[in-house]
Amino acid sequence: MSIRVGIVGISGFGGGEAMRLIAGHPSFELVYAAGEGSAGRRLVELFPGVPPRLAGLVVQKWDPEALPELDVLFASLPTGSSAEGLARVPAGVKIVDIGGDHRYVDGWAYGLADVWPEQMAGQTRVANPGCFPVATLNALAPLLAGKLIEPGNIIIDAKTGISGAGRGGADSRFSYAGSNENLQPYGLLKHTHMPEMATTIERLSGGKADGLVFTPHLVPMTRGVLVTIYARGQATTQQCLDTARQFYADRAFVRVTDQPPQTKWATGSNLSFVSYAADPERNLVMAMGVVDNLGKGAAGQAVQNANLICGLPETAGLEGAPVWP
Secondary structure: OOEEEEEEOOOOHHHHHHHHHHHOOOOEEEEEEEEOOOOOOEHHHHOOOOOHHHHOOEOEEOOHHHOOOOOEEEEOOOOOOOHHHHOOOOOOOEEEEOOOOOOOOOOOEEOOOOOOHHHHOOOOEEEOOOHHHHHHHHHHHHHHHOOOOOOOOOEEEEEEOHHHHOOOOOOHHHOHHHHOOOOEEOOOOOOOOHHHHHHHHHHHHOOOOOOOEEEEEEOOOOOOEEEEEEEEOOOOHHHHHHHHHHHOOOOOOEEEOOOOOOHHHHOOOOOEEEEEEEEHHHOEEEEEEEEOOOHHHHHHHHHHHHHHHOOOOOOOOOOOOOOOO
16 A cells, blocks of 8 residues: 655654655555755765665655645655644645644644544644654553652653754844753743643643743753653652553553663654653653654654554554664
8 A cells, every 4th residue: 555645844843753664564555755955966965875766756846725735745854844844734634743833732733642542543644743742651551540650740851862952043042052061051041842841741641730830951962851750749760661661551652761861762762761760759751752853852752652542553664672782
């Protein structure tokens, strides 16, 4: 079975990662690529290592009213850039939006694929979670659903590689000179991912996510996200681990580990690693989550969601091992 797919935002990091995964997918056929600055160039000019069958594909200027016949469109555009254009895509084309414009928007399913895979079936419009939220929420979901922690006053300390900022922009923080040998917090108190995480915490727990604190930090590595989360609860470490293993027992991509996870474990993959440490006497539960921000945090989960909405095996095209070292 050949499913015709397209990517808009092909030259960005998320779009390029989606291209890489689709190129090796057993059912997806990339027939359309679109961009702005890259329009008119062949795919091989952007990605010299692209498979020969895709090398001659010419990047088109993004025009939702001039699409070829497609089954699925992946949109990897900066937040604020996709809503208007995607609203004009024909209803018969399924869309997975890797960007941030449609998370918890009416008519769009929130694609937290490892937690709510059954909710993707039959959907035609899916909003991918952000990279920080998926690392955080995959770690928190078992604890919230199992009532092991309180949903309020959760503190999230997050670290990300610089590719999480995308390929565009001229902010010197994301240059080599600005990020090498440096560690810097940003997006304090009002980060764009806060509403998304708070809403999901409340959905999972049935309570209120009052007092949520999220602080991301930029670290000098290319890709990877690690979150360390502090919550209130009386559970033991073993109870947290056992609850998570039961919660994710039939999930292909979530690994529950006894030892704290590392970003290298997930590099180049769609895997999500979670672990826990708890001290009941201090009413403290620590949850840890790791993903590749371009894999599970973006294109990997987008392909996973596309598999689900197309009725394919969830793991199709995503079973490659992480890159090590």
